[in-house]
Amino acid sequence: MFEGLNTGHISFILVFLEGVISFFSPCVIPLIPVYMSYLAGNAKKVDENGVITYGRKKVFLHTFFFVLGISFAFFILGMTFSALGQFFNSHKYLFTRIGGILIILFGLFQLGILDFKFLQRERKVHLNLTDKSITPFLALIMGFTFSFAWTPCIGPALSSVLILASGAKNAALGNLLVLVYALGFVIPFLLLGLFTARVLAFLKAKQKFIQYTIKAGGILLILLGIMTFTGWMNGISSYLNSIGTNFPITNKEESKAINGAKDTALEDEKESIVDREDSKGSADAATQEEEEQAGRELEEIPAIDFTLTDQYGNVHTLSDYKGKVVFLNFWATWCPPCKKEMPHIEELYQEFNLNEEEVVILGVANPKSEEYPNNSDETKEDIIAFLEENEYTFPTVFDETGEVFSSYYISAFPTTFLITKDGNVLGYVPGMMTKDVMQNVIDQTLKSTE
Structure with missing residues (x-):
C-alpha cells in the first residue's frame, strides 16, 4: 500500500517537524502553564523550602488523555479533508498544484510576509474547569478543546497537513499524515507531563528563543509547498x-x-x-x-x-x-x-x-x-x-x-x-x-x- 512513498520519507519528517514547531510557537507556549496547572490537579506539592513538585504518574496519565483529545480533533479534521479528497480525486493533478500554492501562502503568512485575518481568529470552546478536580475524562475534553484554538501559529501548519491528507492516494495514507503531525505536536506535551517543573522553568527562561521558531515553521511550510507544486512529493500527492x-x-x-x-x-x-x-x-x-x-x-x-x-x-x-x-x-x-x-x-x-x-x-x-x-x-x-x-x-x-x-x-x-x-x-x-x-x-x- 505504501510502495509509492519513494520521496515520502522526507515529507513525513517535515510534517513531523511542523507538528513540533506548532508546539514551540508563541501561540501555544503562553497557554502551557494554565493547562498544566489543570493537568497537575492535586498532584502539585510545595515543600517547606517552596520547591514545587508534581506526582509524575498522575500528571502523565492526565497528559496522555489530554493529547488523545488533541489527536482526536486532528483526525476529525483529517476525515473531513479526506472526504474532500475523494471529491477531488478526478482532478488530483490540478488540486495538488493548487494545494502547493496554498501551502506556500501559509508559509509566507507564518513568516509575516502576508496577512490573512481569518487565520488570526481564535475559535475556542470555553469550559469552566477551575472548580473541578481533574480526571482523565476532563483531560480528554481539555485536549479536544485546546486543539480548536485556531491560532495564527497552528492554523497554517495544520491546514497544510490537511491539504496533503486530502491529496493522498488513499485514506490510510491521509490519516497517517495527520498522525505524524499529531505526534510531532503532542510528544512535547508527553515530555512535559514527565518533567513538568523542569520544562516550565526552561521555557520561561528561553522566551527570546521562541520568537524564532515561528519563522522556522514558515520556512518549512514554503519548502513543503514547493515540493508539492513541483511534483517532488509525488509519492504523497499521487499524480499517477x-x-x-x-x-x-x-x-x-x-x-x-x-x-x-x-x-x-x-x-x-x-x-x-x-x-x-x-x-x-x-x-x-x-x-x-x-x-x-x-x-x-x-x-x-x-x-x-x-x-x-x-x-x-x-x-x-x-x-x-x-x-x-x-x-x-x-x-x-x-x-x-x-x-x-x-x-x-x-x-x-x-x-x-x-x-x-x-x-x-x-x-x-x-x-x-x-x-x-x-x-x-x-x-x-x-x-x-x-x-x-x-x-x-x-x-x-x-x-x-x-x-x-x-x-x-x-x-x-x-x-x-x-x-x-x-x-x-x-x-x-x-x-x-x-x-x-x-x-x-x-x-x-x-x-x-x-
Whole structure:
C-alpha cells in the first residue's frame, strides 16, 4: 500500500517537524502553564523550602488523555479533508498544484510576509474547569478543546497537513499524515507531563528563543509547498492515477466497432481541452473502482499491442519494448497543453539516451486522411512539419485508422500512459505535466517491477 512513498520519507519528517514547531510557537507556549496547572490537579506539592513538585504518574496519565483529545480533533479534521479528497480525486493533478500554492501562502503568512485575518481568529470552546478536580475524562475534553484554538501559529501548519491528507492516494495514507503531525505536536506535551517543573522553568527562561521558531515553521511550510507544486512529493500527492480493473481496454474487434461510431464524434475532439464533461463519467467510475480496490492488489492490465510507423519511417511494435518502461504520450498539434509539455518530453528523450536504455519515449498522433477525414489531428505531412519546425526528435507514431486511440479510449489531450517492463499499464495521467512530474511517474513505473 505504501510502495509509492519513494520521496515520502522526507515529507513525513517535515510534517513531523511542523507538528513540533506548532508546539514551540508563541501561540501555544503562553497557554502551557494554565493547562498544566489543570493537568497537575492535586498532584502539585510545595515543600517547606517552596520547591514545587508534581506526582509524575498522575500528571502523565492526565497528559496522555489530554493529547488523545488533541489527536482526536486532528483526525476529525483529517476525515473531513479526506472526504474532500475523494471529491477531488478526478482532478488530483490540478488540486495538488493548487494545494502547493496554498501551502506556500501559509508559509509566507507564518513568516509575516502576508496577512490573512481569518487565520488570526481564535475559535475556542470555553469550559469552566477551575472548580473541578481533574480526571482523565476532563483531560480528554481539555485536549479536544485546546486543539480548536485556531491560532495564527497552528492554523497554517495544520491546514497544510490537511491539504496533503486530502491529496493522498488513499485514506490510510491521509490519516497517517495527520498522525505524524499529531505526534510531532503532542510528544512535547508527553515530555512535559514527565518533567513538568523542569520544562516550565526552561521555557520561561528561553522566551527570546521562541520568537524564532515561528519563522522556522514558515520556512518549512514554503519548502513543503514547493515540493508539492513541483511534483517532488509525488509519492504523497499521487499524480499517477491507478486505472483500476475496469479500465476500458478493448481488443481489435471491439476497437473496429467503436471506430465506426468514433468517426462521427471525433470532430468535436478539440473541445475536450476546455470542456471534458464527456470524460466525467469515466472519471467517476475510476474513482468508484479505486474505492472498491482499496486494500487489495490491483489486477495487472496488459497494454494493448500495436504496430505503427513513426515520422522517420521506422516501425514500432509496443510488445517489442518489453523489458523497458514506455512513456506513451497521445497528443495533437492544435492542443496548447500538448505544446507546453512537448519540450519537456524532448528533454527526457535526450536524457534517456534516445530510447536506447530502459525508458522509451513514444508519441502517438492521429492524422487525418482522405480515408479517415474525421481523425483528431492534421494530415501526416502537417504533423511531420510541426515536429521538424519545433525540432522535436522523439519518435511519434501515426495511428492513421484511429484504432489505437479507440483502444486506449483517448478523449482528451494530452493523455500519457505509463507501461511497465512487463508490458502492463501501471497508470495514466490526463492533462499536461511538468518535467518533474514526468520524471516522477517514470521513476514510479521503473520501481514497480523491482
